[in-house]
Amino acid sequence: MSSRPVPQARSSYRVFRDIPTRWMDNDAYGHVNNVxxxxxxxxxxxxxxxxxxxLDIHAGSxxxxxxxxxxxxxxxxxxPQVVQAGIRVAHAGASSVRYEIGLFAQGSDHAAAQGHFVHVYVDRQxxxxxxLPPELAAVIETLKT
Structure with a gap:
């Protein structure tokens, strides 16, 4: 049985991006919907x-x-909060990367939500x-914790 996750501190993440919430993000309960x-x-x-x-989403191979x-x-x-998304890389393999993201209310020291996703990088065709292409591997290296 695994232990219950706890909110990570802002200092656990390497870079941040501000994301403004939108009116349509709120659900009937008055907060941002989980999706x-x-x-x-x-x-x-x-x-x-x-x-x-x-990453070149239009022409990259x-x-x-x-x-x-x-x-x-x-x-x-x-x-109308501004969310600050913290990003780090927990693991990078030959063709895959596990990104971990913490979502913070602006100014908060602990994540309101946190999670991950794994990308597998593939040939477009x-x-x-x-x-991992060299340009991507270089950026990934700067995000590792």
Whole structure:
């Protein structure tokens, strides 16, 4: 039996990205709906990779497929908060990366939610796993904890 997850501190993450909440993110209970958190995970990681020149979503020969994802929720987030997504890499293999993301209310020291997803990087045409391209591997290295 595993122990219950606990919210990680802001200092556990390597880089951060601000993500403004939207009115439509709130659900009938007055807080952000759980499915939005996964969208924020994707947005935080992929925007970082694109900005750092490690991912070309339109013309790159290598693309990432999500093969696993998970999230733990600790405190509600709601519009009109700004969410700060912390990003780190827990593991990088030959063709896969486990990204871990903490979602923080602006100014909070502990995650309101945290989770991970695993990308397997594949050749765009064959959709078969390939080695991490050098540009991606370099960015991944800066995110490792």
């Amino acid at each position: 939005i958190y996964y969208s924020w995970f994707d947005t935080a990681v992929n925007a970082l990779l694109i900005e750092r020149g490690a 290598t693309i990432g497929f999500v093969v696993e994802t998970q999230c733990n929720y600790f405190a509600p987030l709601a519009f 064959s959709q078969r796993p390939v080695a």
